Amino acid sequence: MYRLNADQQKIVDTVRKIADERVAPHAADIDQTGTFPRESLRALADAGFLGLTVPKEYGGLGEGLRTMTAVLDEIAQRCASTAMVYKMHLCGVACYAAKPGIAGPHLRDAAAGRHLSTLAWSETGSRSHFWAPISQAQSVNGHLVLNADKSFVTSAGEADGYVVSTRTAGGTAPTDTMLYLVLREDAGMTTSGPWNGLGMRGNASAPMRLTKVRVTPDRALSDQSQGFASMLQTVLPVFGIGNAAIAVGVCEAAVASTAAHLTGKGFEHLNSKLADLPNLRARLAQMRTETDKARAHLTAVLDAVESGSPAAMLMILESKAAGGDSALQVTDLGMKACGGAAFAKHLSVERNFRDARALTVMAPTSDVLYDFIGKALCGMELF
Ligand SMILES: Cc1cc2nc3c(=O)[nH]c(=O)nc-3n(C[C@H](O)[C@H](O)[C@H](O)COP(=O)(O)OP(=O)(O)OC[C@H]3O[C@@H](n4cnc5c(N)ncnc54)[C@H](O)[C@@H]3O)c2cc1C
Numbered sequence: 001m002y003r004l005n006a007d008q009q010k011i012v013d014t015v016r017k018i019a020d021e022r023v024a025p026h027a028a029d030i031d032q033t034g035t036f037p038r039e040s041l042r043a044l045a046d047a048g049f050l051g052l053t054v055p056k057e058y059g060g061l062g063e064g065l066r067t068m069t070a071v072l073d074e075i076a077q078r079c080a081s082t083a084m085v086y087k088m089h090l091c092g093v094a095c096y097a098a099k100p101g102i103a104g105p106h107l108r109d110a111a112a113g114r115h116l117s118t119l120a121w122s123e124t125g126s127r128s129h130f131w132a133p134i135s136q137a138q139s140v141n142g143h144l145v146l147n148a149d150k151s152f153v154t155s156a157g158e159a160d161g162y163v164v165s166t167r168t169a170g171g172t173a174p175t176d177t178m179l180y181l182v183l184r185e186d187a188g189m190t191t192s193g194p195w196n197g198l199g200m201r202g203n204a205s206a207p208m209r210l211t212k213v214r215v216t217p218d219r220a221l222s223d224q225s226q227g228f229a230s231m232l233q234t235v236l237p238v239f240g241i242g243n244a245a246i247a248v249g250v251c252e253a254a255v256a257s258t259a260a261h262l263t264g265k266g267f268e269h270l271n272s273k274l275a276d277l278p279n280l281r282a283r284l285a286q287m288r289t290e291t292d293k294a295r296a297h298l299t300a301v302l303d304a305v306e307s308g309s310p311a312a313m314l315m316i317l318e319s320k321a322a323g324g325d326s327a328l329q330v331t332d333l334g335m336k337a338c339g340g341a342a343f344a345k346h347l348s349v350e351r352n353f354r355d356a357r358a359l360t361v362m363a364p365t366s367d368v369l370y371d372f373i374g375k376a377l378c379g380m381e382l383f
Contacts, residue, residue, distance in 0.1 A: 001295050002070045002302065011052075011063065012070045018043050019078040027079035030202035031351045034195065036158050037202045040082040041116065044075075049086070051111030053093050053238075058104060059111035065237060066302050069245040073295075076249025077256075080355035081202030083249060085116075087242040088154040092117025094238045095163045095179060095221045098230065102218050103181060106161055118159040119235070120182070120208055121363075124149040128363035131228055131383065132174040135210070136167035144169060146180065146213040149192075156206035157191035160184050164210065168225045175383065177227030181219045188213040199354030232313075237305060240316045240364075244298050244323030247359050251291040251327055254334040254352040258284055261338050261347055283337040287330045294326035314376055320359075321369040327356035 004012060022043035030037050044050065053068060054060020061067075068090060076083035093110055096103030096117065109115035125134030135148030146166055153162065162182045171177070182189055188211040195206040222230040262280055266273035274280055301319045304312040331353040335342045342349050360366045372382050 002066055002073075002299055004066065004070060008063070008067045008070070011061065011067055012074060014047060015044075015049060015071045016074045018047055018049075019075050023075060023082050024078035027082075028348070028351070030079060030081055031354075032201075034197075034201040036155070036204045037079060037082040037085060038158075040079060041085060042113075044082075044086060045113030045116075048111065048113065050089060050093075050113050050116065051107075053090055053097070054107045054111045055097055055100075058100065058107035060107065061111075065241055065305060068238070069241055069298060069302060072242055072245035073249040073252070076246040077253045079202070080246060080250050080253075080352070080358075081200050083246045084200050084203050084358070085118075085155050085158075087239070087246060088118040089116050089159070090242060091119050091235050091238050092159075092161060092163050094234050095119075095230065096161075096181075098234050099221045103221065106181070109160070115160045116155060116158065117161040117163065118153060118155040119165075119239075120148075120150045120153045120162045120210075121165045121231075122151045122153075124151045124207070127151065128361075128365050128368065130165065130363050131177075131231060133165045133167055133177055136171070137169040137178060137180070139169040140214075143214045143216060144180065144219075146182070146188075146210045146215065148210040150208040150210070152205045153191075153208045154203050154205045156195065156204050156208050158204050162189065162208075163221055164213075165227055165231070168227070171225060175228040176225050177222075177231075178225065179221040179227045179230055180215050181221050182210070182213055182215060186213055186215070198357060199351070200358040201354075203358075236313075237316050240320040241298065241301060241305075243359055243362065244294070244301070244319040247323030247327040247356070248291065248295050248298060250352050250356050250359070251287070251294060251330040254331045254349045254356075255284070255287045255291055257347050257349040257352065258287060258334045258337050261341060261349075265341070280337050283333045287333045287337075290326050290330050290333075294323055294330075297322055314373060317364070317369050317373055317376075320364065321366045321373070324356070324360035324366050327352075327359050331356045 051060035056062035334349040
């Protein structure tokens, strides 16, 4: 469906095998216990997948958005928590690749499976409006001192590198921002609460506090005062398309779980299967149709990006909103089709239903995306 070439297909076939053998077996337990998916990530790291998008000169596979999309789709079909942790890592890698001078060693470590990255952007004060951090760097004796309350950080306390957003030292505009690389071993970076989410329960998306974290100016992962530009140009394509790819994977998992239930269970006293009920078959058909539509839309977005279409940025915004909506719709239909068995958590469709909800509240949220898209269509300023 994603129109991969032979090399890309080989990578996706490899990840499918890993996902079947070493990711899927942990998914239900990760969800139930809210455990960070260390073993699943180890499997991906051992096979070089933390370096999927790392440039080849740093030891990575040098792949782009299309392969990333197909890989995330496959992982999310087995474990959405693992896929989300992995996607946030790829967002971090995009920032590293934009500044290989400082981040080169970490790119090499990622390619070797030794470095997990993430974004620490959302703040308690500006909530989902991550583009306007309240925290502000201070310049002290040639160093930068970072203090911030980050409200949600995927892989909090688990990642090795954090791409931290903050207002530029001395800057006055809300979007005069910087991105800095903060490492796990830097003093003052602490996880400040637990993660016990409704869905994506393995994500460790806990709050983090930066207390007098000192970094040298060369830890900048954006140009001076250009954090906002890096968010939009470097990260948004990976984040938005990656989120949509996870949404498609969650849809696919819900379709499979629902089909298996409808064809496997039935009414003994009537000698019939659930699949003999036309209303349930229709729900399954709607799920399949919506999933195929979502994947086709994502492929069109990839085409627009790769061809340099002027519509590409708008379509990237669309992709996250549309993917999230599809995941909500498909998993809701799955819950209805599978009835009490789904409600009682006998089936993975219930986990898919909860995981899907996280995809729409991660910022930019669907509300904000539709507002941005509407403003763009009306020729209005987005920010
Ligand atoms: C599983 C998970 C993982 C996450 N991982 C990360 C991470 O790795 N790094 C990171 O930085 N953040 C992360 N986040 C945070 C995420 O990106 C959002 O910032 C967070 O979910 C926002 O929650 P909130 O309650 O602060 O939203 P609020 O900002 O309080 O929003 C509440 C509601 O208001 C709506 N709303 C807000 N503004 C507008 C507007 N202008 N127009 C219309 N409606 C609006 C929203 O859509 C939402 O429905 C994660 C969140 C989750 C759930």
